[in-house]
Amino acid sequence: MKVAVLTGGVGGARFLRGIAEAVDPAAVTAIVNVGDDLEVLGLSVSPDLDSVLYALAEIADEERGWGRSDETWNALATVESLGAESWFRLGDRDLGLHVVRTRALREGAPLSAVTAKLAAALGVETTILPATDEQLRTWLDTTNGSFSFQEWFVARAHRDPVDRVRCEGATEARPAPGVLEALHEAELILIAPSNPLVSIGPILAVERIRSALERRRVPCVAVSPLIGGLAVKGPAAGMLQRLQGGTTAAHVASCYPGLIDALVMDEADAADADAVSSAGVRPIVTHTLMHDAAARRRLAEAALDAVALA
Ligand code: GDP
Ligand code: CA
Numbered sequence: 001m002k003v004a005v006l007t008g009g010v011g012g013a014r015f016l017r018g019i020a021e022a023v024d025p026a027a028v029t030a031i032v033n034v035g036d037d038l039e040v041l042g043l044s045v046s047p048d049l050d051s052v053l054y055a056l057a058e059i060a061d062e063e064r065g066w067g068r069s070d071e072t073w074n075a076l077a078t079v080e081s082l083g084a085e086s087w088f089r090l091g092d093r094d095l096g097l098h099v100v101r102t103r104a105l106r107e108g109a110p111l112s113a114v115t116a117k118l119a120a121a122l123g124v125e126t127t128i129l130p131a132t133d134e135q136l137r138t139w140l141d142t143t144n145g146s147f148s149f150q151e152w153f154v155a156r157a158h159r160d161p162v163d164r165v166r167c168e169g170a171t172e173a174r175p176a177p178g179v180l181e182a183l184h185e186a187e188l189i190l191i192a193p194s195n196p197l198v199s200i201g202p203i204l205a206v207e208r209i210r211s212a213l214e215r216r217r218v219p220c221v222a223v224s225p226l227i228g229g230l231a232v233k234g235p236a237a238g239m240l241q242r243l244q245g246g247t248t249a250a251h252v253a254s255c256y257p258g259l260i261d262a263l264v265m266d267e268a269d270a271a272d273a274d275a276v277s278s279a280g281v282r283p284i285v286t287h288t289l290m291h292d293a294a295a296r297r298r299l300a301e302a303a304l305d306a307v308a309l310a
Pocket of ligand 2: 008009010033036047048199
């Protein structure tokens with residue numbers, strides 16, 4: 001079965017691993033957020049693409065929750081001792097990849113081609129596509145001013161309450177080669193349990209991706225990143241409270257108007273199922289915490305089973 005998955009970084013990457021374990025990994029295409037991308041010390045860094053790449057290559061650091069396993073930090077220690085920019089943490093192994101990507105981009109290769117090469121080199125069979133090859137940058141307008149995504153998330157520890165998410169460059173951005181094809185050929189479209197507003201939102205802000213989802217002929221199933229109205233990690237709950245008016249499963253569904261047929265939601269939120277149904281979305285209630293490989297696989301299978309909705 002061909003599956004296309006819209007995803008952000010860490011939460012999405014875990015889910016994607018479950019999907020790639022449950023079906024033929026080569027039949028899966030990940031369409032990944034690039035709104036968090038940034039330049040650090042002259043290097044092009046794509047945090048969500050790399051989280052997906054590292055997870056699928058099985059070299060992600062599961063305990064830290066981001067970056068590569070067996071990481072060391074010598075380069076960053078040198079950067080720090082020289083008084084240069086060190087707020088964005090890059091490990092030595094991670095840096096090696098950024099050097100290679102930056103060089104290829106400077107030589108004119110599109111991000112999608114560079115990503116395909118990196119994935120092949122790491123033995124990843126799943127297709128990993130940036131949502132777009134063009135510049136798309138997420139900005140947050142907060143009560144304390146406007147910040148680029150990583151400045152708000154990392155440097156300011158996502159403390160500033162967000163009034164608005166802006167995806168600069170998104171409306172003009174064209175989907176990367178392969179994105180629309182993957183959405184058209186998929187028998188099932190999935191939205192990973194990523195932050196709906198800052199991980200999935202920037203992908204859907206690319207007009208032709210959004211309209212491909214609106215015109216889908218196959219089911220689209222989202223997985224909620226909230227459990228008991230709380231995020232497993234990160235700012236999703238606070239953002240939903242402020243921007244969508246609440247943190248129930250129905251509020252998660254409301255981030256995807258007309259775009260999803262079903263929502264996989266946690267047992268802890270079972271009381272929200274009726275409200276989700278009333279919004280025209282089928283609730284699929286199950287355990288959604290991916291605490292180990294078996295749980296990840298079960299969640300993937302619950303989402304894949306929704307293909308029967310067709
Ligand atoms: P980021 O780009 O690295 O911030 O990652 P994502 O946006 O893809 O994922 C962050 C979201 O993943 C958070 O809102 C978490 O609540 C959610 N998340 C992380 N682990 C789990 C899990 O095991 N189950 C569910 N349902 N959500 C999770
Ligand atoms: Ca991210």
